Amino acid sequence: MSALQNIFKVVSNERLCPRFYKLSIDAGAVAKKVQPGQFVHIRVNDSFQPFFRRPFSVYRAKKYLDVFYEVVGPGTKALSNKKKGDDVDVLGPVGTPFTLPSKKAKQIVMIAGGIGVAPFLILSDRLKQQGFELVLLYGGRTKGHVYPMKEFKQNGCKVFVATDDGSVGVKGRVSNLFSKIVPDPSTTVIYTCGPSPMMAAVQAFAKRYHLSGQAACEEVMACALGACLGCSIKTTSGYKTVCYDGPVFNLHEIIFENTH
């Protein structure tokens, strides 16, 4: 009964580096509707294993709907087996998108950990050539986990990378790159997406310098339609669903737990 669910064809499903893939779906109608930060809920196969759909941020929405994903378990493994011409069952776009920065903003800092970079390409697609300084701080585990940043650079983003082992960019965490930010409360805006400990560090940094920001969160999901109330996280105004109230929240509203 959902007007948002449809079957589309796979255009391509490309392996970009050892565990990262890019899936292009011939879903122009969905692509047209998507706003940066929204996601799609994909049924990876028709069996009951895995049972749930899997949520993925929209990576790019031009002619096709693109999803950028990392293989971490059975659902993403099944997705990686899809071939050109295969059917893919997509529900979406769903979720509350990023609020785009006001004209006053100068420096837009996107801070991503791992696959958390996914919602930022479409964001930079929308923000490019508008006079903002676009900065991407990206943290990955090692070389094999760092996706070539070509598309971000083409959008005019200044890209800074940190890896745990220093195999690319600076050695250490993404927080080692915070020095690239010019923290001016009236003109610097932060967008972040990645593992909770990283986003907690971003929140602490933003708080210290009184910067406003938004965070895209992740939680295991069943419906992705705000119906089951299963994907709730703690916020300063009570439990909120990541799929419906989020995934994008005010950075300062989220209460990160178990991050120490």
Added chain:
Amino acid sequence: MNLSVKIGNVKFLNPVTVASGTFGHAEKYYNLEEVKKIGAIVPKTVTLNAQAGNPPVRIAETPAGMLNAIGIENPGIDKFIETKLPAFKKIGVPLIISILGHNDKEFKEIARRINKIKGISAVELNLSCPNLKHKTLVAQDPKATSRIVKLVKKELKIPVLAKLSPNVTDISLIAKAAEDAGADGVSLVNTFTAMVIDIEKRKSVLGNFTGGLSGPAIRPIAVYMVHKVYQTVKIPIVAMGGITCAQDALQFMIAGASMVAVGTYNFVNPRATLEVLTGIKDYMKVNKIKDIKKIIGSLK
């Protein structure tokens, strides 16, 4: 083709509905022309006062199913009536409101407030939520079941359904207690108490420690329970438990269910409820059945 069924004195145009807690925000996300076709809508359980729900993690995926421990997060009956009910009413499908009181007084008070509003077809008493840290569920005790059904029946003119728990030795005893107390029907099953353990952390995955198992994994047990209850009571049965398609739903109807609800599977296939309805019609056509009542309890 006659698909209509009755609970108490209320007629539903067809037997297909959604299970409480698995359907919401239709106004934003659903094609309402399609939703209009289903027999009834059962929104998430409401309590007297607002409840924040359980701490995360609230759900876990399991083989052919899921665990949930939402903890009846809801805005409370007054806020529900004010903010959520109008959108449900607008759809134009009969509404069965699911309610839960933490004691007799609360059940009575919620029933009173429901009595004041128009446009509700029936009430379902959630006597069986496993996620609220109560030592025993109402639906695990025939006496408590009887008491609650009686006191709500006294307040309400519209039909009352008792939603039963499968976490009992003999569900037909509880169904009988509900019938004897005046219930107009029984709904079964709610979820099975269950847990999943994270072996690295050696901790239960869910924030509430235990949760309720639902989905196709429980379906054969639910079919059996409906069969057993149908042998025991005369009031209509609203059945749920892992229904994904018309074939699943028909098993429940043949076992004795008058209505069937799609729950968890709405999350996987948001068209499932409507597909169940279409599939039942197809089955009737193929088998030349003119009245759905010929299917209900037709087990040979």
